[in-house]
Amino acid sequence: MQTIPRTPYESDHLLLDFIETKNLNWDFVLVCKTGSISSPEEDKRLQYLSALQKKGFKIKKVKDGKITFYGVWALAIIFKKYAQLLNNPDKSYLSKEEEVSPTSRIRIVHFFLSKTAIESNGKQENLDDLIKVGVFETAFPLHTKDQTGEDLKKSWARWRDLLYFQPIEEIRSYYGEKVALYFAWLGWYTTMLLYAAACGIIVLFYGLILHYDNSQISNEICAANDTIMCPLCDQNCPYWLLSDTCTYAKAKHLFDNEGTVFFAMFMAVWATVFLELWKRARAKTVSGWELYSWDEDEEELALELINDPECEIQKHEHSYWRSIVVLFGVCAVIAVLIGIAQALVIYRVVVTVSFTLSSWEFLREKANTAAVMSGAVLHYLTIVIMTKVNRVVATYLSNLEQPRTFTERENNFTIKVFIFQFVTHFSSLFYVAFFLGRINGYPGNYVRIAGHWRLEECHPSGCITDLFIQMCIIMLLKQTLSNCVEYLSPYLSYKLRIFKERRSREPAEEGSEDIAAECWRRNYRLGPVNTFSLFDEFLEMVIQYSFTTIFVAAFPLAPLLAFLNNMLEIRLDAIKMMRLKRRLVPRKANDIGIWLQVLEAVGVLAVITNGLVIAITSDFIPRLIYLYIYGPCAKGSAEGINCLAGYVNYSLSVFRTKDFENLTQISEALYTNVTECRYRDYRSPDDYSFSSQFWHIFAARLGFVILFEHVAVCIKFIAAWFVPDIPQQVKNNNLEQKKKHLLEELSKVTEE
Amino acid sequence: MQTIPRTPYESDHLLLDFIETKNLNWDFVLVCKTGSISSPEEDKRLQYLSALQKKGFKIKKVKDGKITFYGVWALAIIFKKYAQLLNNPDKSYLSKEEEVSPTSRIRIVHFFLSKTAIESNGKQENLDDLIKVGVFETAFPLHTKDQTGEDLKKSWARWRDLLYFQPIEEIRSYYGEKVALYFAWLGWYTTMLLYAAACGIIVLFYGLILHYDNSQISNEICAANDTIMCPLCDQNCPYWLLSDTCTYAKAKHLFDNEGTVFFAMFMAVWATVFLELWKRARAKTVSGWELYSWDEDEEELALELINDPECEIQKHEHSYWRSIVVLFGVCAVIAVLIGIAQALVIYRVVVTVSFTLSSWEFLREKANTAAVMSGAVLHYLTIVIMTKVNRVVATYLSNLEQPRTFTERENNFTIKVFIFQFVTHFSSLFYVAFFLGRINGYPGNYVRIAGHWRLEECHPSGCITDLFIQMCIIMLLKQTLSNCVEYLSPYLSYKLRIFKERRSREPAEEGSEDIAAECWRRNYRLGPVNTFSLFDEFLEMVIQYSFTTIFVAAFPLAPLLAFLNNMLEIRLDAIKMMRLKRRLVPRKANDIGIWLQVLEAVGVLAVITNGLVIAITSDFIPRLIYLYIYGPCAKGSAEGINCLAGYVNYSLSVFRTKDFENLTQISEALYTNVTECRYRDYRSPDDYSFSSQFWHIFAARLGFVILFEHVAVCIKFIAAWFVPDIPQQVKNNNLEQKKKHLLEELSKVTEE
Incomplete structure (x- = not known):
């Protein structure tokens, strides 16, 4: 990679304002190998970090031997915009959260980090690209030592919790x-x-x-x-x-x-x-x-616009x-x-x-x-x-x-x-x-x-x-x-x-x-x-x-x-x-x-x-066919005889050993002078064509498949209709909330 | 039906304020038989109309022989409430209509008419009930003579438009x-x-x-x-x-x-x-x-609340x-x-x-x-x-x-x-x-x-x-x-x-x-x-x-x-x-x-x-089976013979007439001394049991059903995947609108 000469303008531009606070809950950490100051990687790194800074992020740098960490922390303005765009009046009655939750914080910060790009050799490089070319080694959010994290470790991520429900x-x-x-x-x-x-x-x-x-x-x-x-x-x-x-x-x-x-x-x-x-x-x-009423598409669009109001939204495409x-x-x-x-x-x-x-x-x-x-x-x-x-x-x-x-x-x-x-x-x-x-x-x-x-x-x-x-x-x-x-x-x-x-x-x-x-x-x-x-x-x-x-x-x-x-x-x-x-x-x-x-x-x-x-x-179907049609019980109950008696013989066809092909070389170690052997199939003993039984059983097999599938599909439909997707309690709670919201709106009109 | 004595309070209560304007576009018309003033029907009628009036409706009465018309016209307050409840900020970028359209007007008025109820003998009677007991004969909105109506009559509701697209x-x-x-x-x-x-x-x-x-x-x-x-x-x-x-x-x-x-x-x-x-x-x-983002449930709920903010919303029920x-x-x-x-x-x-x-x-x-x-x-x-x-x-x-x-x-x-x-x-x-x-x-x-x-x-x-x-x-x-x-x-x-x-x-x-x-x-x-x-x-x-x-x-x-x-x-x-x-x-x-x-x-x-x-x-399957398995062409092509030759004979079974039951009385007018007759089936000529061909064809029939269904289902799924439900143009327009709305919201935050 060639070294890009740093223009004075760019160095100005790249004056980073690292902060030294120790008590922030840092949102994200970027990691890179500690490099020399004038390397092209360092250059890109600073360019990227300064772009972040301009969007409203605080950055803290910590050198730790061969590794350098950059802690990233987002200012409130970003989340304010987010809340304004998505927690609008209509949704307020659904989402009463005043503040953005920690998980949302990390999610939003991650979005900004990955969408922030620097220009290099005429093309845009975002965080993924920068990681690929080695400017950064990795980027990750932090495991926190707060209550939730500890609780989870204690009541979930242990073998002895095997039999308990999950939190x-x-x-x-x-x-x-x-x-x-x-x-x-x-x-x-x-x-x-x-x-x-x-x-x-x-x-x-x-x-x-x-x-x-x-x-x-x-x-x-x-x-x-x-x-x-x-x-x-x-x-x-x-x-x-x-x-x-x-x-x-x-x-x-x-x-x-x-x-x-x-x-x-x-x-x-x-x-x-x-x-x-x-x-x-x-x-x-x-x-x-x-x-x-959360809509992933809308949220992504909103974040995209907060990140860069000028950005071109990718259109739906289909060919x-x-x-x-x-x-x-x-x-x-x-x-x-x-x-x-x-x-x-x-x-x-x-x-x-x-x-x-x-x-x-x-x-x-x-x-x-x-x-x-x-x-x-x-x-x-x-x-x-x-x-x-x-x-x-x-x-x-x-x-x-x-x-x-x-x-x-x-x-x-x-x-x-x-x-x-x-x-x-x-x-x-x-x-x-x-x-x-x-x-x-x-x-x-x-x-x-x-x-x-x-x-x-x-x-x-x-x-x-x-x-x-x-x-x-x-x-x-x-x-x-x-x-x-x-x-x-x-x-x-x-x-x-x-x-x-x-x-x-x-x-x-x-x-x-x-x-x-x-x-x-x-x-x-x-x-x-x-x-x-x-x-x-x-x-x-x-x-x-x-x-x-x-x-x-x-x-x-x-x-x-x-x-x-x-x-x-x-x-x-x-x-x-x-x-x-x-x-x-x-x-x-x-x-x-x-x-x-x-x-x-x-x-x-x-x-x-x-x-x-x-x-x-x-062998379910052949057994059934034998039981009801070809077996001893087919013509009314036969006393003292098991209805499947003779099934094994019936299910084997006869082969005359003189008809073997040349390729079949039989080891005659055990049995010699065998003239007939048996094999599992339903074929005529004369010309080895399929017997009537074969077609009968085959038809029954296919019939069973049709029956099984259609019965199962019917059961599926009835079950889908029978069990409502959403429990009544949840539906009614939602209805109650909607009603409350509408009444609030209504009282506004009446007051005017 | 027994006459309910009118209490003074009720007569006061029922003082209706009929208006005489001629130039309103009346929303709805109620019709009843012209009755005597003191009949119980008239009583209920006035009670109902007065309830309407209190909700913000103007009413005009016209007697026309045996028939009396009541024109109903809704005041703006109702629609204002409706607009406030449903055209809220979130939806404004989707629905820019400032005024309620004529169709919405009629729809909303109809909702109010049918939800307005009077108390009679301790139970609530709404418009449908009143029509049933003859208090009103009918209620309907009016065909208008405006541009749309005339256009439709001219360019749609005529036989000569048969070949044109519909407006x-x-x-x-x-x-x-x-x-x-x-x-x-x-x-x-x-x-x-x-x-x-x-x-x-x-x-x-x-x-x-x-x-x-x-x-x-x-x-x-x-x-x-x-x-x-x-x-x-x-x-x-x-x-x-x-x-x-x-x-x-x-x-x-x-x-x-x-x-x-x-x-x-x-x-x-x-x-x-x-x-x-x-x-x-x-x-x-x-x-x-x-x-x-229109939601029928929400709209019905809103109308319900506008009609009566105190009303009990019916819960979801399931048993x-x-x-x-x-x-x-x-x-x-x-x-x-x-x-x-x-x-x-x-x-x-x-x-x-x-x-x-x-x-x-x-x-x-x-x-x-x-x-x-x-x-x-x-x-x-x-x-x-x-x-x-x-x-x-x-x-x-x-x-x-x-x-x-x-x-x-x-x-x-x-x-x-x-x-x-x-x-x-x-x-x-x-x-x-x-x-x-x-x-x-x-x-x-x-x-x-x-x-x-x-x-x-x-x-x-x-x-x-x-x-x-x-x-x-x-x-x-x-x-x-x-x-x-x-x-x-x-x-x-x-x-x-x-x-x-x-x-x-x-x-x-x-x-x-x-x-x-x-x-x-x-x-x-x-x-x-x-x-x-x-x-x-x-x-x-x-x-x-x-x-x-x-x-x-x-x-x-x-x-x-x-x-x-x-x-x-x-x-x-x-x-x-x-x-x-x-x-x-x-x-x-x-x-x-x-x-x-x-x-x-x-x-x-x-x-x-x-x-x-x-x-x-x-007979598609039997023909096919004959063609490829039992017919003259089964063992390679036979020159000069149609491959289906002999199919008709093959598809008929033989019956010995001496085996007829007693119930079958044959008219011997045409043919006498018949010893064998034929019938469509595949049965053995000896004991009339199903022949091997029957089972073979039957298996083929079932196999065809399975094949046909599964191929069709596959085609169905591929087609469903292949053709997007919503055209790209529509999707992109929607996206564009959303973007515009979000940018507006964003500029609000930036201005603050």
């Missing part, structure tokens, strides 16, 4: 509305999970008692030690006995029974009621905040072409993400075969495990990489849309990141749930990649087992790990910073006895935060919500695990925010914004997928 | 926002119908050119003069030849081909785009009306029990309405048989026609009766919900009446579309009512023909008739009133030369209107919109007929409002209210039913 009002007055709403929502979500978890446990116990040892189907499977099944892969897989899967079959019936159907229905209703009741809870929480580009961009990213999931599937198939043919015996024997393990590692890596890529692409696409306000930008960004992250996390799950083992063809005519590699088969005990295992891994392992990382990484880096600081501690040059400076140092030591800090927390929880609801039919324990996780998550976030990270810039909000729509979309998707899981992944 | 702004300044929005919406709907109509005509021509003489299927049917079909009814129905339906088969293929599928898709998109574009059109229309009762009430009414439709079906079945067995030969021969005709008459009667019943029930249920404001009450009422009317009009159509002929069993095992009466069969050429005929009747006959009635009934009754008046004309007692009185008489002569006048117009059009979109797949001409009808409807409504009816009390509104949600619901239903019509009612 939402205090969170609000310390971190602003947005953070308070996040915690209110999280608390609400956790409470609601309790009901879902209870229902999940009941369903599991129901399965345990009625189905574990008692089920006709698992009994038949366990007894089927003369049913030879076709091999599950091409290379040296043996024939196997159906009775080998006895234990799995028993376990499977814990979560694949009519209880699951009920539970899926319950969760569909739960997801709807969840949102409806959250709207009520939100209205109640927000009702005391006097934000009814259908840009929308189309964004739409295609989003679709392209989704296609890539799904492509990656497919590539992983192919990778596993190809690698398994290569390993089987490898010369290394260990690898040859453990081919399957090795392929699955390396696939899992690759999967994890793609998630980590794509998470970063997704953010970059989402930012780029959001900018393309030219959002006008910060909220608009945030909404656009949120939706895109959520969609991308959702696809990243769920595409492999969707494959396991609905495609794995269903697009494989049949013995003698397997579907093969590039005509060579046969696709993976489901777990021997049925396709729903795979889904169950996947969900287990995600809800147990992944969640625990990510919590540990989330807590330990800021904790360790905080400790590391303290350790480093102790080692490199130089005596402060001046004002080291200053309380304010001490406070600044303490805050500087904490972990950095940014605009996305809260967004990340939200994203994490909404992805968890998706996991909990979308495949809950295959894993009834999901709500319980989510509940336990969230109990920790709340305190973990609280401790992180209060003790390990700098203070977040407070933001005003009267709801959780676009996340509500995201949750609603997840709810709709959950209804669809749960319907599909029951219809397609589970 | 929405002038309608607004004469009838208020609500009426203006109705006509804006109606105009918009009509414009949009043009596109749908064009597409419908193209699809029809496509069918005409490609399918009328050229279709393999109709050729096969026409050639099938050796295919003997099973009889269509129990009593003396003959066997018939498939080739008998040759003409119908040809006609049917005009609207049952792949063009229809495209058209159904098109209409699903159309319905979505319709609503999205309407939102934009609305925003544009409303943008000049300065209603952005889950009441909601449940209302829900069950609505469900019960729907059940009754569907029951009536079913009763009509049973009526026709039973009556046909009775007529066939009747001793009167004429009736015996025309049994079918007689049953259909009497059924149609009965159907018409039930619609007429149920329309009245529905209103009463809807009013009752709406009152149960204890709505707080007028709008709330209107919304509750609207939804209920719409649902009831919808079910009344559509239940028989739904039966024809999805149940007729599909739940009939098969020869030898027919489904029978009470084990005796066989259900009706579809038209010999296929079930979609019945739906087509029904839609034809509704869109052509019913629409034309109802338009005639709608126009002629007020026209004739107006003429009748003039004729009567001329005959019974008595010389006016006083003030007959008075211009105002002359004007009142002229207005009194016009047809009465009420709060529901506009509601009825809306309901009529939304029901038409439902007919146009919901079964459009079976009748592609629906949009064209609706378009032609609406061209007339606009002018017809205009003429009726301007020339035949009294002036409607203007109402403020910034959108069409709950009707938007109703239209949205109809759009969703349209997607579902059109998908179902194509999947279930039409």
